[in-house]
Structures are given as C-alpha cells and as structure tokens.
Amino acid sequence: MQSKETQIKKVLQKFEKGGMDRRSFLKKMTALGVTAMVANAVSLSPLGATKAFAAIQGSEERAWELAKKAAAKAEKKTLTLLIPTGSIGNMTPYVDKWKNELGIDLEFIEEPDEVVHTKGMQEAVAKTGRYDVMMPTAMSYPDWIDSGVIYDLTDWTEEHQPDIFNEEWGVVFPASHHAQLYNGRVAGLLNDGDQITLLCRKDYLENPDKVKAFEDEYGYPLAVPNTWKEYYNLAKFMHDPDNGFYGSLEYRSPYYVKWMFMQRLVSKGRLYFDQDVNPTFNSDEGVAALEDMLAMNEFLHPDAFSFTWSSNYNAFGRGEGFMNIVWPSGFKYSKAPSTGPATTGKIAATVMPADTLPNGDLLYAGLFCWGYGYAVSKYSANPELSYAYAQWMTSPTISADAIPYLGGYSDPYRINHMLAPTQRLIDTYSPEYLQTLYDNMVNTVPDFCLPGGFEYQDALDKQVHACMTGAKKPKEALDDAAKSFERITRRIGRDKVKESWLALAKNLAEPIKKASGADQW
Secondary structure, three states, X not given: XXXXXXXXXXXXXXXXXXXXXXXXXXXXXXXXXXXXXXXXXXXXXXXXHHHHHHHXXXXXXXXXXXXXXXXXXXXXXXXXXEEEOOOHHHOHHHHHHHHHHHOOEEEEEEEOHHHHHHHHHHHHHHOOOOOOEEOOEOOHHHHHHHHOOEOOXXXXXXXXXXXXXXXXXXXXXXXXXXXXXXXXXXXXXXXXXXXXXXXXXXXXXXOHHHHHHHHHHHOOOOOOOOEHHXXXXXXXXXXXXXXXXXXXXXXXXXXXXXXXHHHHHHHOOOOOEOOOOOEOOOOHHHHHHHHHHHHHHHHEOOOOOOOOHHHHHHHHHOOOEEEEEEOHHHHHHHHOOOOOOOOOOOEEEEOOOEEEOOOOOEEOOEEEOOOEEEEEEOOOOOHHHHHHHHHHHHOHHHHHHHOOOOOOOOOOOEHHHHHOOOHHHHHHHOHHHHHHHHHHHOOEEEOOOOOOHHHHHHHHHHHHHXXXXXXXXXXXXXXXXXXXXXXXXXXXXHHHHHHHHXXXXXXXXXXXHHXXXXXXX
C-alpha cells in the first residue's frame, strides 16, 4: 500500500502536469490530510505545486524538529511565557500537543499590555530567568535589545528559516521589517497584525432614502469614504444623536488618541521626524491634522473621550454608530453575532482614507500600531526551545490555524493569511476584509519602534489629548510635544535614535517615502 507521502507526491505531480483541475486537486489533498490552507496556497503558487508544498510547511516542520531536539535535552521541562492579558486564546489550543509530544509544559503569565514592556525592563536588571518567551509590542525591541534582556534572533532565523520575508507567505511588507527588526537585525517574530482600518455600516450605505439624500446634498454617491474629507461628510450626514446613533466612534481617549493623529499626519505626507530626528509633526500638516480632528469631535460618540478598545468594540457592535476606526479584532467583534448583535452581516470595511497632497495626488497611509511578537529572554534556561516555540507558533500553517480562535486578539499578518486564507480565516474575517487588510497593510507606517519609543509615544499622546479637550491650541500642543521629543532624544543619544529612525524610514512604502521626502535621505 502506498504511503500518504507517496500519494501526496503523485497528486502534486498530476496537478502540475495538468491532469487534474484545481477543485479536484483541493478535494484530493484535503482527503489526504493536508489542510485546506496549504492546499489552496500550493494550488495558486507560481513556484509549482511540488516545490510550494515542500516550502510552505517547511517553517513549521523545521521549528518542530528543533523543538524535539531541544526538549529532549532540556532539564527544565516548562516554558514560561510573559503575555499580554487577552491574548491567551490563540495559544492554549496547542498546550496539549507540547505536553504530550514533547513533554513540555507551557505556563502563561498574563500582564496588562501596558505592563509587559516594564516587566521586560525589570528582568534586564533582576535577571531572574522567570520568563523564557516574552510577547511585547515591536516598540519594546529597541530598549530590550539594548538592555540585553532578549536575544538577537538573526542567527536562528538564518539557520531555521521562519520564512518571514517569503514573497508568498511571509509577513506583509513593510510590517515584516518595521515590526520584527531593530537596526536590520531580527529582534522578534510577529504574531499579531495590528493595523487600523475603517468600518462602516453597510445597511446604511444601501438604504435607498439615504442614498438619494446624500447624493442630493453632496453631489457624489453614498459609499465608503475614499478621503478624509469624505469621512467627515459621512460622519456629519449619518450623525443622529437624538436616536443614540453617532457619526463615528473614533477614539479621543488617552493612550489611543495619538494613533488617530499619527494616522492623519502621515496621510498628509509628513513623518514624525526628519532625517536628523528633529520633530516635524509641529508643522502646518500637524496643525491641520489636529484641526481636522477637532472638527470631527462634533460627530463622535459621547464616550469617545473614555473609550478603551473593548468598550469601543462593544458600543459599535450594539449599533451605536455609523463608522469606526479599529484593529482587525474590531471587525471580528462586529462580525460575530455574540459581540456584534447590531452589526453582524452589516459591515463594509475599507482602507484608511487618503488625504490630498499639495500637488493634487492622493496619499494612502495606514498605521501599523501595536502588534505583538515573540521574543526570547537571554536569561531563559531553554533559549533554543523558546525560539523553536516562537517559529512554530508564527509559521504560515500554525499561525493560520491559531488566529481564528476566540479569546485571543491576534490578527492576520502573513501574506497567506490574507491572499490564500484557510476556511476558518474566511469565516472569521470574510474574503473582502482579508483583501482590505492586505491593501491597507502594504501602505502602513510604524509606531515609535525606536529607543525610547514608549516615552516618545506617551509625550505625543498627552499633548494631542490636551488639544482635544480644549486645554491647548493645536500649535501649542504640538510645540510642547516637540520639546519633549528633543529632551528624550538628547538623553538617549541623537546618533542612536537616528540610526534606528533611518532604518525604519528605509523600509517605508514608496508612495510614503516620496511624499515625505524620505526617498532623498
């Protein structure tokens, strides 16, 4: 009797030679135990089915082989993971496999997301070895690498090939570089595609009375917004506070409001710094971005100034507004009947709106903000095993299985998640939204993934919030933020920050580099 491997090989060869149509190929491969995601990706790959099949499973298989070897010689039979509260649901489905097949217990220590960075910095001093794997946002990598608390993963990635830059199933560029590298070296493996996109109520867009009234008033068809001006018009048109329905649920709360400003700033063609890390947001473009936000305040949900991510998601899911700017997990919430009773089946999503540049061009610029990844502690008793866990969990195949689980907020980040999705990914997000995620992510800019990144971010957040509450005028708020930035840069060292900033700017999407002038740096 032929082995399963032999049968799969024959099916691959028959498909490549044209002896089997795609539908039959997918059916046969899944019957042989190949996941639908792998079969689908292989069938579409320009590499050819045989080569693609060997490649796409390779990252997972290489990681598992490393894990088996490392587990066999490990004296400590537990991997301890420091993770942000709310993320565990994407990891627990694999606990039994690691225990039963490797003899390794997975212990999860949950901390609030804003505490994880601090815990890592404390470990750099205490050196307890309490954690093996740590799950920070990409903003932690510079400070954690410089403090010596985590490994540079570059040598491991070169040896074991996690396929993070693969053109067919790697992490989508530029997040592949912004959210995993520090000064060109691999600091962590991304496991969460945190970018913000725009959601609209599709049922309102398709309402015949609203379609006619909107076009009569504005002179163009009612649709998802293409520009920030159209976004404003839609919020104003749909705003109905007497009936508890608001134009948008866009954040104005502390901790979140900076991202709303950063998003608008970059779509105006202005980055956070120039090539010498002088702040540039206290410019005409920055002032205009704050003025745009102030004008929107009239049409926001009354809780916009106190929203957390969860209260925002819940309010939108209850049907309290027309638009929302959210992470992909927000779409997941809105789509699920249990958390989106008023929105399930009624969402139209789009990339973040463009702004009009002085030359008349439209600039689309999304924001890849937050986004968790796995890092390996330098004080781990099992660093190789820890790395193997990180590569296995983020491999093209395992990650596609892990992301759809409820109780965790990991979102798509690899090309195959969006362009060759599993059925579970499709059911969780929809094909249309997965395409939107890809179209948005290719034009994203990073968070402050720099030495002192959290300090920069907090300084900006405080001043933007002060402007939104009326405590400061736009120019005053931005000038004060710029002064704080200068103090942070001087303390850390201008040359050090500049090296990191130029490494980020080098990997921006070309339209953003051109509009901002970074292509000339």
